[in-house]
Amino acid sequence: MIGKGHSISRTRESIAYGWNQEKDAEVVLKEFLAGDTPQEIAEEFKIIQSQNNRCINNTLSFVVSPTIEDGKNMTRKDLGEVAMRFLTEMSLKNHQAISFVHRDKEHTHIHIYVNRISMTGETYKDNFIGKRSQIAADNVAREMGLTRVREVQQDKLLELKQHRMEVQNIHERVLQVRPKSLDEYIKRMQEHRVTVISSFNKSNQLQGFRFEFKGINLKGSEIHRSMTGSKIVLGISQNNSFTKLKDAPKSLQLASNTIQLSTGFINKMVRDLVKQTIKRALDTGVGF
DSSP states (O other): OEEEEEEESOHHHHHHHHTOGGGTOEEEEEESOOOSSHHHHHHHHHHHHTTOTTOSSOEEEEEEEOOHHHHHTOOHHHHHHHHHHHHHHTTOTTSOEEEEEEOSSSSOEEEEEEESBOTTSOBOOOTTHHHHHHHHHHHHHHHHTOOOHHHHHHHHHHHHHHHHHHHHHHHHHHHHTOOSSHHHHHHHHHHTTOEEEEEEOTTSOEEEEEEEETTEEEEHHHHOGGGSHHHHHHHHHHHTOSSOOOSOOSEEEETTEEEEBOHHHHHHHHHHHHHHHHHHHHHHTTTO
């Protein structure tokens, strides 16, 4: 479950959005309120807010979102309990509040609007309210046995790790056939359903590659350090040379066009060449 929060000044408009019937809105919680329209609720908020006219962003707006699977199985009562527990976690029990559930999308979510001025006139401190909202939602999820953000993140990290390994394995298989050009490398990756996307800077110089596979788009360096643009171009350039490269290429051919490489790109290749030279020297015992 995810929680988001911030302070706002447009109380009536925000509550009207929460109460939008086009979004199948349901009121699941009302605290210290009697009104039945956004205008009436805003006026009740305004009466309490008159105790502190210096506070401009005098309403708190929160969105609490269970996971898609949790939301499908939650009743109106369950969602109302989430809202109530969230207010308790945020120390907002002594404040006017109204909460709506939206089910117009696959992802059921709860909108909570709270008067920032308490029933006794104190102004709620909104520093770090976004982070505090995340923590409060996580605590509620734990209390109610719902899926927590950390669990979702761990699942995504595991899925992403498997995805990166799969793309890296395809990359290594393609390199084994020693492609002689970037076009050949891109074509062979595409045969394995991996789309290689060239990234250019404002000067239209190549600065790296992204890889799209099964709907996930990642930079080469995010997949594996061997898949940075400089390493790929350097490897292909060496495949196309009869002797060991001494200097990094400044350009390359891509789809019949000559593509200039960015300074950063070239510098990385120079460093890789130096490392290769040192490694060859160590392997052959030169200098010892």
